Each structure stands twice: as structure tokens, then as C-alpha cells.
Amino acid sequence: MIADEEEQLYSIALTMIHGVGHISAKRLVDGMGSAVDVFRHRKSLPDSLPEVSSRIIEALDDPQALTRAEQELLFIQKNRIRCLTLNDADYPFRLRECEDAPIVLFFKGNTDLNALRVINLVGTRHITGYGEQACASFLRDLKVLCPDVLVVSGLAYGVDIHAHRGALANGLSTVAVLAHGLDRIYPSVHRKTAVDMLTNGGLLTEFLTGTAPDRYNFVSRNRIVAGMCDATIVVESAAKGGSLITAELTEGYHRDCFAFPGRINDEYSAGCNRLLRDNKASLLLSAEEFVSAMGWNSVPPSKAAHVQRGFFPDLSEEEQKVVSILEKQGDLQINSLVVEADISVQRMSGILFELEMKGIIRVLVGGVYQLLP
The missing domain is CATH 1.10.10.10 (Winged helix-like DNA-binding domain superfamily/Winged helix DNA-binding domain)
Incomplete structure (x- = not known):
């Protein structure tokens, strides 16, 4: 097994260790230099990382984790899926800087996850005509101003799917971050769009095959959406929703957040208006203003x-x-x-x-x- 494959294997295995979460897994890899060394030197981990408990050291001896990792590695190799570890040059560098970044990602597609400009569009699953128009016009104008921008979202109903389709319609590369493994597409009605994205974008996930799109996985997915981008754009959101979680994560990662305003009585603008009121997002009225605020203008x-x-x-x-x-x-x-x-x-x-x-x-x-x- 070559070095890259070995790192992929042990990175996958580390995600299977009971009691090791996102933050602790990344600290282990960062502290030891690689997932391989986390396992190889597990008995002496406390010498380098005193905070590592004996319970974690014992859990690293679990042979089932490596067995499951071997199965996953065979699947991704068979299906020509790229396995990106923290040490991989193609791993999203913006995401790598986040303390809870996943130590391994699975990607099917043809785009550069480290594009010069990366944004995400998120919002309600119950998008209105206003939201559809805002999303479509923004991406159309953005294509003219920043033709190389990468658009990220989550393939869900509503704003997500309109963001992906709007990007594709304008020739922009677009990536969907999934809340499940790459052995399925959820929701299944978005399969055609997902397939279209493989030729101008792709599908990205931290989850192994066999992982169901459970509710808590979407919250975990949101940190990747926020962490891999320069800016989050909330198109429409009710007073509560996953897009507001993404906005909070964006703030925590010290990235820019923008929101389209809405009428005060519109249910699916309540979340955006609240973000603007609380100064947690900048007012977004046009692609021109967004590009200017981000400093992405062309230099005369x-x-x-x-x-x-x-x-x-x-x-x-x-x-x-x-x-x-x-x-x-x-x-x-x-x-x-x-x-x-x-x-x-x-x-x-x-x-x-x-x-x-x-x-x-x-x-x-x-x-x-x-x-x-």
C-alpha cells in the first residue's frame, strides 16, 4: 500500500473510533502529523499529547475500525471517488483552518475545491418566488463579474437546489455537500442535477457509505458548507432553520455572511431580517455590491x-x-x-x-x- 492510501485508510479508521469526535480527531492528526502515526504510536500518544485519555488509546486498538476502513477504501477506488485527507494538497484549505474540520472527505467531481473564490448559497426548503428570483438574478450577474467563482450548497429542496441549478445554468462550477455517503442521492428527485454537477462541480461528503441522511447529519454538514467558503449568503430563511446555523458557523469561522432582506411580515424572510438587525450579516441587494464588499473587483x-x-x-x-x-x-x-x-x-x-x-x-x-x- 502506497503512503497516500495508507493515510486514507487510517484517516477513515480514525473516524470510526468510539469517543473521538471531529475536534479531537483533528487535534490527534495535527499533533502527530498524520493519521498513520496516530495509530502507529498510539501507546505513546500521551508523551506528545498529554490530554489523550487511556480510553482513547484503548479504542484505537479496535480492529473493526480498520476492517470497515478497508471496505470503504475499496468502494471509493472502485467508483473513482477521491479521498482527501488533511495532508492532501487538494483538501479545501479554508476548511482545514477550522478546528472541527473533518479529517477525511470524499469527493466525486471535477472542480477545484480550492478555487480562488468560493461562496455558498443557503436558505429555506420552502423557497418563494421572491427567493427564486433573487437567487437566479444574483448568480446570473455574478457570472459576469466573477466567472470563476465556485458555488456551494447542500442539494436540499428550496434554496439549495435553486443555487445549484442556477449555477449550472450560468456555467458556474457548483458543489453539493451531502449529509450521507456517496452510495446514494438524497433527495432522489435531485439525482439528475447531482449527475449534471459531476461535469461542472461535484459531490462532497465526510460520511461513509451506508450512512442515512439523518437529521443531525445535516447540522454536521453545515459546518463544511460554511468552513470551505469565503462567504455565506442566506437567500431566504424562516425564524428558525438550518441556514441560520450555517450563518452562526460562518461568524465563528470569521468569514463573511450576507443576507437578502425581505418584507417584515414574510415568514421566510424573518430569519434574514433578524440576521441583518443583529448585525450578523451584511445587507445584500445585488451581485455588484457583494463583489465590491468582498474586494473581488477587477483592478483597473x-x-x-x-x-x-x-x-x-x-x-x-x-x-x-x-x-x-x-x-x-x-x-x-x-x-x-x-x-x-x-x-x-x-x-x-x-x-x-x-x-x-x-x-x-x-x-x-x-x-x-x-x-x-
Whole structure:
């Protein structure tokens, strides 16, 4: 077995260990460097990770976890499904930065999960004509402004399926994050759309085959939807609903959240209006405003030519790298800088803080960073 396959096998097995949740699994892998080493050095785990209990060490001896993992690995290989571990370069880097990120993902499709710009559209399953129109017009206009954006949702009834279909209709890549394994499609009436997505997007899940779309899986799924994106857009939502959970997760991950407003008496705008009232989401009226707020505007040639800076002798190599990117591309949001510079979100935050303190950059509305003249 090659190294990648071995890491996939043990990553899958780790998800089967009783008493190991999302956060603890990621801490184990991060702490030991790989899932392979978590199992290989399980007896000495407390030496590197003192918080690991004896109960977890005993659970790691369970042979059934590896047996089940071997079965899953055979399934994904047979069906040409990509198995993405935390150490895989194709694993969504935005999601990897979240403390509760899944240690393994299964992906069927052809898109880049680390696209330069990634958004999700979520909302009620009882979408109204207003929501359908808002979703359709937003994606149509967004295609013109950001033709390379990746649209993420959950394949559910209502806003989700309209987001996927709207993306496909406009030639945008779209990914569905599922609350079950890749051995089924739920709801089954969305199968054709799911198949269409395989040629311009794909299907993504953390769940093994045989996993039913139980209610609590959708809540777990929402953290992936929020974590792998630059921004969450709530199209329509009642006073309670899964999209509001996604919005809360977005805030916790320090990502941007937007919401379309609605009339005060509309049941399926109550959640959006509350997000706006509580300053948990920014008002969204058009694709143009969204692109501007995210700092995704194209840089006019005149501006790009005007900014001519030399090397700053008092900057570190990483700081100079960030400055050079801003010189070349203009104003950018932190997640765009992370992609361009190939620097972690946490490290990038520190670099940007230092540059701001040195008077090199400033922060604009929407978390956009701009070089000072």
C-alpha cells in the first residue's frame, strides 16, 4: 500500500473510533502529523499529547475500525471517488483552518475545491418566488463579474437546489455537500442535477457509505458548507432553520455572511431580517455590491500601473510577499491573500496586523486589505 492510501485508510479508521469526535480527531492528526502515526504510536500518544485519555488509546486498538476502513477504501477506488485527507494538497484549505474540520472527505467531481473564490448559497426548503428570483438574478450577474467563482450548497429542496441549478445554468462550477455517503442521492428527485454537477462541480461528503441522511447529519454538514467558503449568503430563511446555523458557523469561522432582506411580515424572510438587525450579516441587494464588499473587483489597469513600490528593507520575506501580491492585484480579502501567498489563515492574520501597524496597508469594509499610497 502506497503512503497516500495508507493515510486514507487510517484517516477513515480514525473516524470510526468510539469517543473521538471531529475536534479531537483533528487535534490527534495535527499533533502527530498524520493519521498513520496516530495509530502507529498510539501507546505513546500521551508523551506528545498529554490530554489523550487511556480510553482513547484503548479504542484505537479496535480492529473493526480498520476492517470497515478497508471496505470503504475499496468502494471509493472502485467508483473513482477521491479521498482527501488533511495532508492532501487538494483538501479545501479554508476548511482545514477550522478546528472541527473533518479529517477525511470524499469527493466525486471535477472542480477545484480550492478555487480562488468560493461562496455558498443557503436558505429555506420552502423557497418563494421572491427567493427564486433573487437567487437566479444574483448568480446570473455574478457570472459576469466573477466567472470563476465556485458555488456551494447542500442539494436540499428550496434554496439549495435553486443555487445549484442556477449555477449550472450560468456555467458556474457548483458543489453539493451531502449529509450521507456517496452510495446514494438524497433527495432522489435531485439525482439528475447531482449527475449534471459531476461535469461542472461535484459531490462532497465526510460520511461513509451506508450512512442515512439523518437529521443531525445535516447540522454536521453545515459546518463544511460554511468552513470551505469565503462567504455565506442566506437567500431566504424562516425564524428558525438550518441556514441560520450555517450563518452562526460562518461568524465563528470569521468569514463573511450576507443576507437578502425581505418584507417584515414574510415568514421566510424573518430569519434574514433578524440576521441583518443583529448585525450578523451584511445587507445584500445585488451581485455588484457583494463583489465590491468582498474586494473581488477587477483592478483597473491605470490603478495597477500607478502603484509602483520598491522593496521594503524593513519587511520580512512573507510581509514583502503579501505587499507584492497587493501591488499586482490590488485590494484583496484575506482568503484571497491566503490562496495567492500559500500561507495559513492564522499566519496571514499576523502578517496583515504587522503590515497595518507599520503603516503599509489598511483594512476596508468587508475585511478587504489595501496598500496605502
